[in-house]
Amino acid sequence: MSRGLYGIDEVRHLVNDDPFDALFECLRRIWDADDAFEAKQVADREYRTRLLEREISRQYPDLYDDLVDRVGDHPLMELTDGCGIIMDGMSLREGFRLAADLAEERDWTVEYDWAACEGLPTETKFIAQPWFNANGGKQASMKHDHVAYIGEPEVPPLPGTSPEYVWSRFPDKRLHNSQEGQYTLTELVEVYDEAKELVIDIIEESVHDRFLVSSDHGYVNFSGNNPYRLAEEDEAILKEKFSGRYREVEHSGLLRKLERDGIIHRAGGHYLIRGHHSWTKRGATSRIDHGGLTLVETMTPLLTVDTTGD
Incomplete structure (x- = not known):
């Protein structure tokens, strides 16, 4: 039962074409509003x-193997x-809204697609390093003439090179406020609006008229009910072995059990939490x-923006 998660067009796409393109369209049904x-x-x-991902x-069965194979380039x-x-x-969520808003509010030509992230785990330090040789994966350490780093919601002088790159710490910086007990559902609107205005400011400050807007990774949001369920034994192992959504590989029968149970997935030298499994952790x-x-987390938004109106 699809519960409105996908229609006949998405089913045809899943069966006959690229399944991830079909899943992108399924997510559009949920978030493009x-x-x-x-x-x-x-x-x-x-x-x-x-629920869509679980079903x-x-x-x-090969969903996660195939998703890992898409990572990179x-x-x-x-x-x-x-x-x-x-x-x-x-994330893709913001991408659907951003594509519509940029086209409507600025009359720019906007095309929206997706691309798998550059590396795993879906954490900035594993992506900033291969992209810009960031020291320890820290964006602020990127010292390149063609890269500008934005740590506050204002646009500094841009490189003016071709190509040029702008790495904004937003919206992730605001989303991480949730770890300090500062996040409410209502504020998600404000987080999105701030990120949108920053994208517009970057585009208007740049000397270029063609832009590729994307991200290093997306995120999971455990608001509301969760259809994923954990056996007590698996939850106990997660509490013992994981402090977050990934960890380094070690030889452990407990970790191999989680892998057999479909709770974690090995990618290179790390085990990643597979799907939307969550467990009770100490503290806030x-x-x-x-x-x-x-x-x-792994499929990133890809917006192509042309400000010339062509």
């Missing part, structure tokens, strides 16, 4: 997002001119996190 980030809507849409993973690194904008932590915990292996 003006009220997507309103407080009353978020929990339901997040639940449907988790598809049951019907498509991000289009941002293939730019030969124009400007690449990296909005740290921006954030509902928003990343580092694991889900569609919304």
Whole structure:
């Protein structure tokens, strides 16, 4: 039973074409709405997002192997001119809304697609390093003439090179406020609006008229009910072995059990939480996190923006 998660067009796409393109369209059905980030809507849409992935993973056993195979060779690194904008932590959710808003509010030509992230785990330090040789994966350490780093919600002088890159710490910086107990559902609208205005400011300050807007990774949001269930033994192992959504590989029968049970997935030298599994942790915990292996962490938004109107 699809529960409105996909229609006949998406089913045909899943069966006959690229399954991840079909899943992108399924996520569009959930998130491409003006009220997507309103407080009353978020929990339901997040639940449907988790339910979609759970149902598809049951019907498509190779989902996560194939998703890992897609990782790397991000289009941002293939730019030969124009400007690449990296909005740290921006997910497909924001991408659907941003594509519509930029086209409507600025009358720019906007095309929206997706691309798998550059590396795993879905954590900035594993992506900033191969992209820009960031020291320890820290974006602020990127010292390149063609890269500008934005740590506050204002645009500094841009490089003016071709290509040029702009790495914004937003919206991830605001989303991480949730780890400090400062996050509410209502504020998601504000987080999105701030990120959108920053994208617009970057585009208007740049000397270029063609832009590729994307991100390093997405995130999971555990607001609302979760259809994923853990056996008590598996939850106990997660509490013992994981402090977040990934960890380094070690020889452990307990970790191998989690792998057999479909709770974690090995990618290179790390184990990643597979799907939207969550468990009770000590102290205050954030509902928003990343580092694991889900569609919304691994599939990044890809907006092509042309400000000439051509």
